[in-house]
Amino acid sequence: MSEKQAAIDLKNITVAFDKKGETLTAVDDVSLQVKRGSIYGIVGYSGAGKSTLVRVINLLQRPTSGTVTVSEQNLQKLSDKKLREVRQKIGMIFQQFNLLRSRTVLNNVEYPLLGEKISRAKRKKKAQELLKLVGLADYASSYPEDLSGGQKQRVAIARALANDPDILISDEATSALDPQTTDSILQLLQKLNQKLGLTVFLITHEMQVIKSICQQVAVMENGRIIESGSVGQVFARPQQPLTRDFIESAANVTQMRQQIVDDQLRENLQPNERLLYLKFSSNATSESVISELTAKYGIKANILFANVQKVAQLSLGYMLVILSEKNGKIQVGIDYLQESGVTVNDLTEQKGENANAS
Amino acid sequence: MLAEWFPHVVEIWPQFVQATWETIYMTFWSAVIAVVLGIGTGVFLVMTQPDGIAADPPFYSFLDKVVNLLRSVPFIILLAVIAPFTKYVVGTTVGTAAALVPLVIGIFPFYARQIQNALLSIEPSVIEAAQAMGSSPLEIIFRIYLRECLPDIIRASVVTLISLLGLTTMAGAIGSGGLGDIAISIGYARFENDVTFAALLVILIMVFLTQVLGDQLAKKVARM
Numbered sequence: 001m002s003e004k005q006a007a008i009d010l011k012n013i014t015v016a017f018d019k020k021g022e023t024l025t026a027v028d029d030v031s032l033q034v035k036r037g038s039i040y041g042i043v044g045y046s047g048a049g050k051s052t053l054v055r056v057i058n059l060l061q062r063p064t065s066g067t068v069t070v071s072e073q074n075l076q077k078l079s080d081k082k083l084r085e086v087r088q089k090i091g092m093i094f095q096q097f098n099l100l101r102s103r104t105v106l107n108n109v110e111y112p113l114l115g116e117k118i119s120r121a122k123r124k125k126k127a128q129e130l131l132k133l134v135g136l137a138d139y140a141s142s143y144p145e146d147l148s149g150g151q152k153q154r155v156a157i158a159r160a161l162a163n164d165p166d167i168l169i170s171d172e173a174t175s176a177l178d179p180q181t182t183d184s185i186l187q188l189l190q191k192l193n194q195k196l197g198l199t200v201f202l203i204t205h206e207m208q209v210i211k212s213i214c215q216q217v218a219v220m221e222n223g224r225i226i227e228s229g230s231v232g233q234v235f236a237r238p239q240q241p242l243t244r245d246f247i248e249s250a251a252n253v254t255q256m257r258q259q260i261v262d263d264q265l266r267e268n269l270q271p272n273e274r275l276l277y278l279k280f281s282s283n284a285t286s287e288s289v290i291s292e293l294t295a296k297y298g299i300k301a302n303i304l305f306a307n308v309q310k311v312a313q314l315s316l317g318y319m320l321v322i323l324s325e326k327n328g329k330i331q332v333g334i335d336y337l338q339e340s341g342v343t344v345n346d347l348t349e350q351k352g353e354n355a356n357a358s
Numbered sequence: 359m360l361a362e363w364f365p366h367v368v369e370i371w372p373q374f375v376q377a378t379w380e381t382i383y384m385t386f387w388s389a390v391i392a393v394v395l396g397i398g399t400g401v402f403l404v405m406t407q408p409d410g411i412a413a414d415p416p417f418y419s420f421l422d423k424v425v426n427l428l429r430s431v432p433f434i435i436l437l438a439v440i441a442p443f444t445k446y447v448v449g450t451t452v453g454t455a456a457a458l459v460p461l462v463i464g465i466f467p468f469y470a471r472q473i474q475n476a477l478l479s480i481e482p483s484v485i486e487a488a489q490a491m492g493s494s495p496l497e498i499i500f501r502i503y504l505r506e507c508l509p510d511i512i513r514a515s516v517v518t519l520i521s522l523l524g525l526t527t528m529a530g531a532i533g534s535g536g537l538g539d540i541a542i543s544i545g546y547a548r549f550e551n552d553v554t555f556a557a558l559l560v561i562l563i564m565v566f567l568t569q570v571l572g573d574q575l576a577k578k579v580a581r582m
């Protein structure tokens with residue numbers, strides 16, 4: 001990616017905090033580029049350094065070292081006044097919404113325009129248009145405390161758009177919302193991305209969020225980006241154990257694993273049975289492969305769990321299955337699966353412990 | 359009826375009315391000055407605290423200590439201690455104008471602390487959101503801190519005003535004038551208990567009115 005295309009360009013960003021004499025490196029030598037008009041997501045567990053990293057983009061957090069370039073401007077070289085102008089072009093939304101409780105919804109959306117040299121009427125009109133855009137035209141005179149979480153986040157989004165920003169940063173904007181509301185907010189972000197050409201940079205601890213709207217993803221752990229790439233590529237071929245964990249949790253595979261332990265599946269297996277965890281990528285469709293097993297090799301397959309997640313035009317399948325066969329030919333079937341491009345993990349021998357499929 | 363219940367008050371009626379005005383005068387002007395100083399100090403405390411929008415830990419620590427120190431001086435001693443300073447500022451140490459100096463110094467640290475606590479009720483993340491929107495420190499003070507906390511600030515002002523009324527009566531001890539002065543120098547000294555009681559009654563009415571009006575106002579500004 002050339003410098004010109006990048007809406008956000010972070011180079012070797014390190015943020016260290018001094019904690020009672022000890023240095024805590026919250027962000028550790030992170031470099032990334034976000035293409036203009038794209039949706040870029042960072043996923044990581046709590047404490048990974050995501051919020052710290054995202055706050056570097058508008059210099060709410062000055063990095064200990066590294067350079068921050070936004071829309072071809074090195075922000076670290078700007079005066080305070082100039083930096084404030086640039087910040088107006090970088091909208092930001094948060095998990096806690098951060099609305100002003102003493103102002104109406106309309107006045108909240110007008111807030112970023114208070115310092116602008118535009119007439120009252122124009123300001124009001126702009127705010128009303130934005131409320132319409134986020135689907136809250138009827139709530140202009142309500143107060144934040146009268147709204148639901150999803151509605152509050154919509155107001156926050158409208159407010160973040162007041163100065164026609166090029167970039168929208170989201171720090172766990174959907175983490176306080178239920179799954180349905182999360183979906184509707186993500187849809188809205190996607191709409192804004194497509195309609196306004198807004199570059200969206202979001203951080204989350206849920207792979208589900210990345211899966212639904214991001215094009216690029218980076219996985220963060222202990223202040224470092226341990227893996228990144230296009231969403232399709234990372235979901236299809238995760239390189240790091242943590243990335244796999246995140247992807248599997250998005251497909252409810254984590255729940256399935258718990259089921260294995262709870263139901264004592266391994267303990268109850270017959271000698272001629274094998275417990276397998278299978279992963280299919282798009283070219284190997286699960287049903288045909290499994291039916292072949294029975295037809296060709298006389299192996300019975302008892303499917304305990306199956307799920308398909310669609311990511312960036314790929315469909316990725318996950319299946320937990322018990323194979324049984326009388327004449328000791330199971331291994332032939334397993335070989336067949338592998339030849340067909342299925343990733344096979346044999347969970348049969350690992351008793352007790354959590355299955356460590358990969 | 360007034361003559362029957364409050365014979366001595368009627369005797370000194372013009373003086374009593376004047377004392378009432380003096381109390382109102384002292385309370386009003388010391389409140390005006392203390393509000394300005396107190397809000398200023400409260401805002402500075404919040405801004406300069408270690409994670410404030412204009413963090414300056416040494417200055418914060420200094421201001422914090424000054425406020426604590428002033429708050430721990432008993433008012434009756436403060437009256438005596440700052441007499442030379444009062445003489446320097448006002449030119450005299452007796453009378454209502456002279457009483458303003460100790461009243462302001464006695465009350466504003468108390469008020470500043472309450473303002474500080476009110477402002478601290480704003481979530482740091484709200485301030486951060488304002489910074490992210492490009493608000494300057496001054497805009498954050500006026501459009502967020504003071505605006506969002508207005509109901510709390512009004513409630514703190516009511517509490518302070520009521521304490522201040524109490525202090526003005528104590529200032530009577532150094533001849534400030536006002537209802538406290540009358541209650542002591544006439545009611546107490548001459549055993550004319552009806553004067554003391556009448557002064558108390560007027561002060562209670564003032565407290566009551568302040569409380570009621572303040573509560574109404576706080577309710578009204580909670581949503582503007």
Ligand SMILES: Nc1ncnc2c1ncn2[C@@H]1O[C@H](COP(=O)(O)OP(=O)(O)O)[C@@H](O)[C@H]1O
Nearest residue numbers: 017024026044045046047048049050051052053
């Ligand atoms: N202002 C700060 N001072 C000291 N430590 C901080 C500060 N902000 C964040 N940290 C620490 O940095 C680490 C990363 O925090 P954060 O960026 O909030 O992670 P995440 O958003 O991924 O949960 C945590 O250990 C946190 O305690």
Ligand SMILES: [Mg+2]
Nearest residue numbers: 050051052172
């Ligand atoms: Mg965070």
